[in-house]
Amino acid sequence: MSTQLPEKVNVLGVGISAVTMETAIQTIERWIQTKDETRYVCVTELHGLMESQRHESIRLVYNRADMVVPDGMAVVWAMHWLGYKWVERVYGPDLMMALCERSVKTGCRHFLYGGAPGVPELLAHRLRNRFPGLNIVGTYSPPFRPLTPQEDAEVVAMIHQARPDIVWIGLSTPKQEQWMAEHADRLQNVVMIGVGAAFDFHAGIKRRAPRWMQKRGLEWFFRLMQEPRRLWKRYLPNIPLFFWLLALQKMGIRYIPLHDEQAKEV
Numbered sequence: 001m002s003t004q005l006p007e008k009v010n011v012l013g014v015g016i017s018a019v020t021m022e023t024a025i026q027t028i029e030r031w032i033q034t035k036d037e038t039r040y041v042c043v044t045e046l047h048g049l050m051e052s053q054r055h056e057s058i059r060l061v062y063n064r065a066d067m068v069v070p071d072g073m074a075v076v077w078a079m080h081w082l083g084y085k086w087v088e089r090v091y092g093p094d095l096m097m098a099l100c101e102r103s104v105k106t107g108c109r110h111f112l113y114g115g116a117p118g119v120p121e122l123l124a125h126r127l128r129n130r131f132p133g134l135n136i137v138g139t140y141s142p143p144f145r146p147l148t149p150q151e152d153a154e155v156v157a158m159i160h161q162a163r164p165d166i167v168w169i170g171l172s173t174p175k176q177e178q179w180m181a182e183h184a185d186r187l188q189n190v191v192m193i194g195v196g197a198a199f200d201f202h203a204g205i206k207r208r209a210p211r212w213m214q215k216r217g218l219e220w221f222f223r224l225m226q227e228p229r230r231l232w233k234r235y236l237p238n239i240p241l242f243f244w245l246l247a248l249q250k251m252g253i254r255y256i257p258l259h260d261e262q263a264k265e266v
Contacts (some may be wrong), residue, residue: 005017005027005066005067006018006019006023006024006027006067008068008258009079009082009084010249010255010256010257010258011049011075011078011079011082011246011249012049012052012053012242012245012246012249012256013052013053013059013063013256013257013258014044014048014049014052014059014062014063014068014258015062015063015068015258016044016068016069016070016075016078016079017067017068017069017070018079018084018086018087019067019069019070019087019088019090020086020087020088020090021088021089021090021094021095021098024041024067024069024090024095025095025098025099025102027067028041028067028099028166028191028193029099029102029106031066031191032106032108032165032166032191035165035189036189037189038184038185038187038188038189038190038191038192039066039067039184039190039191039192040065040066040180040181040184040191040192040193040194041065041066041067041068041069041191041192041193041194042061042062042065042067042068042069042177042180042194043069043071043090043091043092043095043193043194043195043196044062044068044069044070044071044072044075044173045070045071045072045074045075045173045220046072046074046075046220046235046238046239046242047072047173047234047235047238048062048173048174048177049075049242050238050241050242051173051174053245055174058174058177058178059256061174061177061178061180061181062177063258064181064184065177065180065181069090069095070087070088070089070090071089071090071091071092072089072217072219072220073089073214073215073216073217073219074217074239074242074243076088076089077217078246081246081250082250091214092193092194092195092196092197092198093195093197093198093201093202093208095193095195096168096193096195096198096202097202099166099193100127100130100131100134101131103134103135103165103166104131104132104133104134107135108135108165108166109135109136109137109162109163109164109165109166110127110134110135110136110137110164110165110166110167110168111136111137111138111139111140111159111162111164111166111167111168111190112124112136112138112139112140112168112170112199113139113140113142113155113159113167113168113169113170114140114141114142114168114169114170114171114176114199115141115170115199115200115203116141116205117141118141119141119170119199119200119203119205120139120140120141120170120199120203121139121141122203122204122205123139123170123199123202123203124136124139126202126203126204127202137162137163137164138158138159138162138164140155140158142155142171156183156186156187159187159190160187160188164190165190165191166190166191166192166193167187167190167191167192167193168193168195168198168199169192169193169194169195170194170195170196170197170198170199170200171194171196172196173194173196176194176195176196177194179194180192180194206226207226209222209223210222220235220239221235223235224236
């Protein structure tokens with residue numbers, strides 16, 4: 001089977017994959033079937049794109065990913081504005097549910113990495129109840145501090161021994177993206193997918209925004225009302241700046257090259 005990567009579109013210097021939910025799922029399933037190499041998928045919203053404007057190292061992490069799917073509606077609207085009208089939102093929590101449901105038949109093996117102590121275990125319990133027969137082969141909740149080299153080596157050995165097909169990463173952005181990039185050469189023939197708050201949502205720790213708010217691009221407001229002290233710096237300064245920078249790119253005033261041999265030139 002072909003392992004061709006989805007086309008990437010330059011959005012503020014980050015290559016966003018021109019996909020729908022279905023094409024993203026099919027691409028991941030194809031990677032699992034072929035097992036030709038380790039791959040990682042970034043599920044990004046506006047916050048990730050703005051962090052990439054401030055830190056080139058983060059932008060390079062995104063552009064080295066095999067697929068960067070539009071998690072937030074602002075990113076979807078940007079893709080539409082740039083001419084890719086068919087692109088759909090690939091919301092991390094929904095992507096996780098869809099792949100878990102489909103993998104019951106295929107026997108795909110899942111590993112859950114991330115979340116506070118007890119969260120990945122609770123998530124595994126709830127996922128198994130929702131999808132009987134789901135094959136979750138391991139869980140790990142990392143400490144809030146960076147792992148020592150020895151601890152990290154032990155985690156890598158644990159994942160190798162579990163032999164997962166998908167490693168779900170439930171850390172914050174950009175920590176989860178950096179973790180996947182750092183481990184792309186250390187894990188063998190797995191697909192890593194960073195889904196952030198999906199761990200807390202599906203474990204029942206945090207509430208998700210209603211669907212009507214998600215469809216209208218208001219999920220950020222719902223989350224801001226839940227955690228104003230933590231999230232106000234993520235959303236309030238970034239939202240107007242994002243659309244201003246996008247307008248400059250559209251007019252040809254500001255352009256950041258992708259600098260990635262895997263990303264299609266745009």
